[in-house]
Amino acid sequence: MRIVIPLFDRFTALDAVGPYEALKFLPDAEIVFVAAEAGAVRDVPRWLAITADATFGEIDACDVLLVPGGPGTRGLLEDENLIGWIRRMHQESTWTTSVCTGSLLLGAAGLLRGLTATTHWGAVDVLESFGAVYTPERVVHQGKLVTAAGVSSGIDMALWLAARIAGRTVAEAIQLAIEYDPQPPFDAGSPAKAPQAAKDLLAKGIR
C-alpha cells in the first residue's frame, strides 16, 4: 500500500509528520515524500526541512494521497505541476486526504465542489471559494475524500483512517505505540474554546 505525501516550499511539518507517524505502522504500508524536485523542502520559518525522495513525475499512482497544508499553499492554488498531479493521483487513489490548508489544494484541484470538508479555522473563506461546504469538525469524510482541520488534527485523521484500512485493533495498537493520550495543559485549541486574549494575540501575531 503506497502512501504518498507531497511537500512544497513553506509547508507545515506537523501536518505531514503527525499522520506519517501513525500510518507508518500500517501493515504493508510504504510512505513516500514527494515534491516538484527531489531533496530538502523547507517549512516556515525555514528552520526545518524534510527530504523529498521522489518527484511528482516519478509517482503516477498511490493508494493513499495525504496532502499537508502550510502558508505555501496560497501561492500554489494555480500551480498545475502540483494541482494537476493531485488531480491525477485522486483518479485512482483509494483515499484522498488532507490536513489543514492541504484541503485548499484539493479544492483547487476541483475535488471538493459541492462536498462538505474542513480546513484550518483561519482558511474557511478560501475553502468555500472552491465550492466546498465548510464543516467545523476535526475529521470530515465523504466517500474516499477525507479532510482534517488545522495542523495537529492530522493525527486524529490518521487513526480514523488506520481503522478504516486495517481495523480498529490495528488503529488502537498504533495509538498505544505513539502514546496518543493527549492532555493539553489548556483548552484553547479551537476558536470556540480559546480565550479572547489568545485570539487577539494570534490575530496580531505572536512573534
Add this chain to the structure above:
Amino acid sequence: MRIVIPLFDRFTALDAVGPYEALKFLPDAEIVFVAAEAGAVRDVPRWLAITADATFGEIDACDVLLVPGGPGTRGLLEDENLIGWIRRMHQESTWTTSVCTGSLLLGAAGLLRGLTATTHWGAVDVLESFGAVYTPERVVHQGKLVTAAGVSSGIDMALWLAARIAGRTVAEAIQLAIEYDPQPPFDAGSPAKAPQAAKDLLAKGIR
C-alpha cells in the same frame, strides 16, 4: 532564544516535530536541528529524513535543549559525541527537555539520577537503569529538567513549556494556531486504557 533539537539515525520524527511546531511560535525563538554531521538524518523505517543544519561541534550553548527519542537511542547510550554534547548543553541551558526515549539519552548523560522522570511506557526499565524514578505522567518537570512520555506527548510538553517561557496567553494562542483540540477516535493511548487485543498486537508487531 536558541532552541536546539539533536537528531540521530533512527530517531522518531513526531518526537521532534510535535514540539517544534509549537515552540517555533515563541517570540524571539530560533530553532536549530543539529546532528553529528550536517545533512539529512533518517528515521525508522527510513522513509523520512529531516535536515540537520548544524553539527554538534558548531553548537556550544542553547537556551532550550529538546532531545527526541526513537529506536536509535538504544545504540547511542554510550556515544560520547552525542551524550557528552548533551551534558555540555545542559550545563548552561535554561531548560533541558526530552520526548519519549529521548529521556534515555538524558539518563545516559547522568542528568536524571535520583529524579522523577518519564519516557515511552515501553522503555521504563532502561530509564530506571540510569537512576531515575519513572512516573507515568505525560509531562514531568523537576527544576529545569522536563521529560515527556511517548511520541505525541511532546506537543503537550511544548505547550506547558511555552507557558513557562512566555506566559499562558502565548501558549493558548499557539494551541489555537495549531488547532490542538485533540479528538482521538479511540481511547487506547496508554497501557492503562488500551484494550488487551491492541496490546497483544503491538507486542507481536503490527507490521
